[in-house]
Amino acid sequence: MRLLIVEDDRKTADYIVKGLSEAGHACDCLADGRDGLFAATRESYDVIVADRMIPGLDGLSMVKAIRAAGVRTPILFLTSVGGVDDRVEGLEVGGDDYLVKPFAFSELSARIGALGRRPPAQDQRTTLKVADLEMDLLARRVTRQGQMIELQPREFRLLEVLMQAEGRVMTRTMLLERVWDFHFDPKTSVVETHISRLRTKIDKPFSTQLLHTVRSTGYCLHAPA
Structure with a gap:
């Protein structure tokens, strides 16, 4: 699958990209919400993984703008903000799944796989x-x-x-x-x-x-x- 990762913590981003690449996925990794929005609305991805606390445009605003643009790519929030209300908020703006840091890579990979198996809109x-x-x-x-x-x-x-x-x-x-x-x-x-x-x-x-x-x-x- 082709994946977009929007994560500003370099250590976390490198870890995610390394693991997903080894699993056979093609990953584009960006550290800024505005760049993430531009990529998500210009390119075709199977799944988007996004942190909430990112510069330029926070994750919630980025995902809301992605949905407003009509993009239906499955989106997984991967973030340290993990209260019930936070998860509800993330899903309400258009997220499809929510995983809280720290996380097990095996669970992240499984959730991405599940989102990627959802039937496409067409x-x-x-x-x-x-x-x-x-x-x-x-x-x-x-x-x-x-x-x-x-x-x-x-x-x-x-x-x-x-x-x-x-x-x-x-x-x-x-x-x-x-x-x-x-x-x-x-x-x-x-x-x-x-x-x-x-x-x-x-x-x-x-x-x-x-x-x-x-x-x-x-x-x-x-x-x-």
């Missing part, structure tokens, strides 16, 4: 539609009744999962796994908060409700009967 549906709600996955655009709806990256991903599961109930645990890649309960209200924000944007301005709460179970997006 192998998936590029548009989703539920009633009058439409999502363009390539342009990362959402409209309802022709009106543009502005969503944050994690709100977009949450809506994407709900639209793909049209008519099926998605539990809180399922959403944590598919939207935030949590395989444990972080004991936060992140799902409920984002559902509320999403409902405000896709339902409240319109006469027909599409996003429904299934009491004590989860959430379901479906067209009116």
Whole structure:
């Protein structure tokens, strides 16, 4: 795979590049967030590995800008900032996985491999539609009744999962796994908060409700009967 590593600590960067190169990967390594953003939006990579505390443009801002540019390359945050809220924040801006330093190289390699095995965007549906709600996955655009709806990256991903599961109930645990890649309960209200924000944007301005709460179970997006 071709990998982009954005890490300003030279010792850590050299260690990562050496190990990944020995595993057969081609690595581009940069130490500045602005350079990382430029490379990610100009070149084609299979996976991006990014630290949060980098000069020029911090990791969170870099990833947010990458997603805003429509780049869907899987991104792994590799950072010493490892609190639950920090991990949630990293995933909300568009990260796909989060690994805290110090780390085992074998785990880093395995996570990169897992991200690289995800099907590319061109192998998936590029548009989703539920009633009058439409999502363009390539342009990362959402409209309802022709009106543009502005969503944050994690709100977009949450809506994407709900639209793909049209008519099926998605539990809180399922959403944590598919939207935030949590395989444990972080004991936060992140799902409920984002559902509320999403409902405000896709339902409240319109006469027909599409996003429904299934009491004590989860959430379901479906067209009116």
